[in-house]
Amino acid sequence: MTGEILTIQVGQCGNHVGKHFWSQIAKEHGIGHDGRKIETDTSNGATKEIFREDDTNPFFKQYEENRYTPRAIMIDLEPSVINDNHNFFPGFFDDRSSWVSDDRYGAGNSWANGYDEGQKNQDTFLNMIDKQLDSTENFEGFQLLHSVAGGTGSGLGSNLLEALADRYQKKLLTTYSVFPSDQSEVVVQPYNTILTLRRLAEDSDASIVFDNNALLNLSGRVFQKNQTDYNQTNQLIASALSSITNSIRFPSYMYTSLQSVFSTLVPTPELHFLTPAFTPFTSDYVNGGMEYKRNTAYDVLLDLIDTPNLLVSRGTKKPIYLNAFSTVIGDIERNDITRAISKLQQRMQFAAWSPTMIHVNIGKRSRYLRTLNGSQNHVSGMMLSNNSGIVSLLEKVCVSFDKIYAKRAFMNAFQQSEIFNTDDFVESREVTRSLIEEYVASEEKSYLDEVLVEDENMIGNFEGGDEVDADGDNIM
Numbered sequence: 001m002t003g004e005i006l007t008i009q010v011g012q013c014g015n016h017v018g019k020h021f022w023s024q025i026a027k028e029h030g031i032g033h034d035g036r037k038i039e040t041d042t043s044n045g046a047t048k049e050i051f052r053e054d055d056t057n058p059f060f061k062q063y064e065e066n067r068y069t070p071r072a073i074m075i076d077l078e079p080s081v082i083n084d085n086h087n088f089f090p091g092f093f094d095d096r097s098s099w100v101s102d103d104r105y106g107a108g109n110s111w112a113n114g115y116d117e118g119q120k121n122q123d124t125f126l127n128m129i130d131k132q133l134d135s136t137e138n139f140e141g142f143q144l145l146h147s148v149a150g151g152t153g154s155g156l157g158s159n160l161l162e163a164l165a166d167r168y169q170k171k172l173l174t175t176y177s178v179f180p181s182d183q184s185e186v187v188v189q190p191y192n193t194i195l196t197l198r199r200l201a202e203d204s205d206a207s208i209v210f211d212n213n214a215l216l217n218l219s220g221r222v223f224q225k226n227q228t229d230y231n232q233t234n235q236l237i238a239s240a241l242s243s244i245t246n247s248i249r250f251p252s253y254m255y256t257s258l259q260s261v262f263s264t265l266v267p268t269p270e271l272h273f274l275t276p277a278f279t280p281f282t283s284d285y286v287n288g289g290m291e292y293k294r295n296t297a298y299d300v301l302l303d304l305i306d307t308p309n310l311l312v313s314r315g316t317k318k319p320i321y322l323n324a325f326s327t328v329i330g331d332i333e334r335n336d337i338t339r340a341i342s343k344l345q346q347r348m349q350f351a352a353w354s355p356t357m358i359h360v361n362i363g364k365r366s367r368y369l370r371t372l373n374g375s376q377n378h379v380s381g382m383m384l385s386n387n388s389g390i391v392s393l394l395e396k397v398c399v400s401f402d403k404i405y406a407k408r409a410f411m412n413a414f415q416q417s418e419i420f421n422t423d424d425f426v427e428s429r430e431v432t433r434s435l436i437e438e439y440v441a442s443e444e445k446s447y448l449d450e451v452l453v454e455d456e457n458m459i460g461n462f463e464g465g466d467e468v469d470a471d472g473d474n475i476m
C-alpha cells in the first residue's frame with residue numbers, strides 16, 4: 001500500500017501555493033472544492049461511471065463514503081490566506097488542521113519572530129500533526145510548502161523542520177522552498193534566507209527549490225500577460241508538484257513511493273537541493289494554458305533541460321548533473337523516450353562518478369482531466385535534477401547576506417528575539433558555504449572517494465535493502 005504524505009503549509013506563500021496544489025490534485029482525482037467525489041461522467045449528456053485508476057489515499061483522508069479531506073496542516077501568524085483557502089474550498093479542510101496565531105499580525109518579515117512563535121507553539125503543532133497521523137496506516141513522510149524569505153514560512157517553518165527531523169527521524173522530510181526574486185521587497189530577506197537554508201541543509205532529506213525570478217519570467221511567457229502575479233507563479237509550482245507525485249497518486253509498478261523517487265536523486269545526504277523543470281503548461285495544469293501543437297515525449301524530454309523551462313534560476317556556467325528524474329504524461333511512444341534518453345546523455349554532462357542515469361517515469365493522465373479538457377494528444381513533462389547549477393543561487397544568497405551583515409545592519413528584530421542567538425548568522429553562513437563547496441566538489445571525478453558511503457547516507461527510512469527498493473525497480 002502506498003504510504004500517506006502529510007503536507008504542511010506555512011506562511012503566506014506556503015498557504016497560497018498549497019491552495020493551487022490542492023486545487024490541481026483535487027481536480028485530477030475528481031474531488032470537488034467541498035470534498036465530494038464526482039463518480040460519474042456527464043460531459044456527453046449521458047451519465048456513465050468513471051473507471052477509477054487513481055489512489056486518493058496518499059494525499060486525502062476519506063471520512064464518509066463520498067467525502068474526502070486533504071492530509072494537510074495550514075499554519076500562519078495572520079489569518080487572511082488561510083481564510084481565503086477555507087472560502088475557496090468550503091468544508092474541504094479538516095477544521096482541526098488549521099492554526100492561526102491569536103495575535104494575527106504575522107512575523108513582520110523577521111525569521112527570528114517566526115522561529116520564536118514556532119518554538120512557543122511547537123507542542124500544539126506536533127499535536128495537530130499526531131492527530132493527522134492517527135488516520136494513516138503506512139505514513140511515509142512530510143512535505144513542507146513555504147517561502148524562505150518572509151518571517152513565518154522561513155522562521156516558523158525552520159523551527160518546525162527541526163522538530164520534525166528530531167521527532168520523526170525515520171520519515172521522509174521534503175520541502176518545496178520558494179526563494180525571493182532579486183527585487184528584494186524587504187531588507188532583511190538575506191538574513192531570513194540564510195537562516196532557513198541552514199535548516200534545509202541540516203534537516204530536510206530533499207528540498208525542491210523554486211525562485212521568484214525564474215517563476216515570474218516563466219509566468220510572463222506561459223500566461224502571455226504583461227502583469228504577472230503569484231496566482232500565476234503558484235500554478236507553475238503546483239504543476240511541478242502534481243507531476244512529482246503522479247506516480248504515487250496513479251500507481252503502476254515503478255516509483256510508487258516518494259522515497260523511491262527521491263532516492264534516485266539524492267546520492268549523499270548533503271547533496272539534496274533539486275532543480276525542477278516543467279513544459280509545456282497546458283490547460284491540464286494552468287488556467288488559460290496555451291494550446292500546443294502535437295508534440296512528442298522526445299521533444300518534451302529534450303526541452304526540459306533548457307534554461308527557460310526551469311523553475312529556478314541558474315547561472316551561465318554549464319551545470320554538472322548528478323542525477324535526473326522525469327515524468328512524462330500524455331500520448332507517449334516508448335521509442336521516443338529511448339531516443340530522448342540517449343540524446344540527453346550526450347547533452348547533459350554528468351559527474352564522472354554518477355551512473356549517468358536519467359530515470360523516466362511514464363505518468364498517467366487523470367480521466368477527470370480527459371473529461372474536462374478532452375483527449376488532447378500532447379505530452380507534458382517534468383524533470384527534477386540534482387545538479388551543480390544550484391551553486392549560483394547559493395552564492396547569491398551568501399553575497400546578499402554579506403552585504404548587510406558586514407555592517408550589522410537591520411538586526412533589531414533579531415536582537416529582540418527571546419531565543420535567537422546571533423551566532424546563528426555566522427553558523428548558517430558556514431553551512432551554506434560548505435554546501436556550495438560540496439556541490440563544487442561533486443563535479444570532480446574523485447568526489448565519491450572522499451565521501452564515506454555508509455548506510456545512513458541514504459535518505460529517510462532505509463534500514464534494510466527491502467525498504468529501499470519497495471517498488472522493485474532496483475534503482476537507487
Ligand code: GTP
Pocket residue numbers: 010011012013014016017077105106107108109110146147148149150151152153154178179180181185212215230231233234
Ligand atoms: P510574514 O509575512 O513575515 O509573517 O511571513 P510569511 O512567511 O507569511 O511571508 P511570505 O510567505 O509572504 O514570504 C515573503 C516572500 O515570499 C517574498 O520573497 C515573496 O516574494 C514571496 N511570496 C509571498 N507569497 C508568495 C506566493 O504566493 N507565491 C510565490 N511564488 N512567492 C510568494
